[in-house]
Amino acid sequence: MFKWLLLIAGASLFYLWFKGKKQTKLDQQNTTKANADKASKVAEPEVMVQCQYCKVHLPKSDAITHDGRFYCCQEHFNELDEQGWIGFANWRASPNQDVRPENLQPDLVVIHHISLPPGDFRNQRSSQHIVDFFQNKLDPKGHPYFVEIADQKVSSHFLITRSGELVQFVATHNKAWHAGISSFLGREKCNDFSIGIELEGDGDTPFEEAQYQTLTKLVEKLVEAYPNVQFSGHSDIAPGRKTDPGIYFDWKKFQKETVVSPEKLPFGLISR
CATH class of the missing domain: 3.30.60 (Wheat Germ Agglutinin (Isolectin 2); domain 1)
Structure with missing residues (x-):
């Protein structure tokens, strides 16, 4: 009986010794791995x-x-940089642009509206259609109306979507193709000296508060960069040909929120 007790005690001691040795090895491995991870972090x-x-x-x-x-x-x-790009916009460069006449800086901002397809701006896909259009990527098969305009080469400096997202296509230093045949207070070829801002929408629906907020923020930076800039709608510089931004664009709200001097709005504050 005593012999069996000694055998059991010996086996127990061996098990404890073996277990302790195994744990020591695991502890060493974990320490080595931790040191290696630490060294890796320091090295990177x-x-x-x-x-x-x-x-x-x-x-x-x-x-x-x-x-x-x-x-x-x-x-x-939030700034407009030296190249004419604003930081908080999504940049989607358009090929439809060229340089302004020498020594000519923009002194006019033209406000437009746009919806592709017409009246379909409530569709979330509409904003991307506008981006594709200004980048010459519009799929003519996407809508019957796109067949009519797919080959047109147009652009604007900025687009403000219904949600207030700002997209920039052309640096403000360069000329975008947004105004077409136009005249501002006797000066023709408005693209040469203007900045175009497109508001996603149509002439039959009020614009969103988020759009006015983004427009105000953008105008603040444009006025800082170009202190002599004035403001008009597309219909003001192309009467009879264009109607945008339309009667639902609130010029009084625009003037109040941007704090632009009424003298900078030569066509007045009446919606038109």
Whole structure:
């Protein structure tokens, strides 16, 4: 009996020794792995990016990221840069543009409306149709109306969608093809000296509050860059040919929210 007790005690001691040795090995492995992970993290430097506006380099984790671009601060994100692109817009460059006449800066903003197909702006796909149109990518098979316009080459500097999203197609330094045959206070070829802003909508429906908010924010930056800029509707510079932005664009609201001087609105504040 005593012999069996010694055998059982020996087996128990061996089991405890073996278990302890195995645990020690696991602890060593875990320590080695933890040290390796720590060394790996130290060895991998943080990704650096460049502010689109001021070109300063900063850690990616500290940057404001928008549309694949990076900004070092909110102020720079909201600015119109030296190339004529605004930070908080989605950039979708249009091939339908060219340079302005030499030494000519924009001094007119023309407000339009657009919906593709006409009246279909409530469809979420409508905004993308406009982007495709300005980039010459509109599929003629997408709607019967698209067959009529698919070959047209037009663009605007900006589009403000129903949700208030801002899309930019052309740098403000360059000429977009938005005004067509036009005349502003006796000056023809308005594309040469104007900036075009398209509001998604039609002439039969009020615009959204979100659109006015984005328009106000955009106009603030345009006025900073071009202090002499004036404002008109497309119908003001192409009467009889165009009706946009239409009677539902609230010029009084626009003037109040942008704090633009009434003198900068030569066609008045009456909706038309």
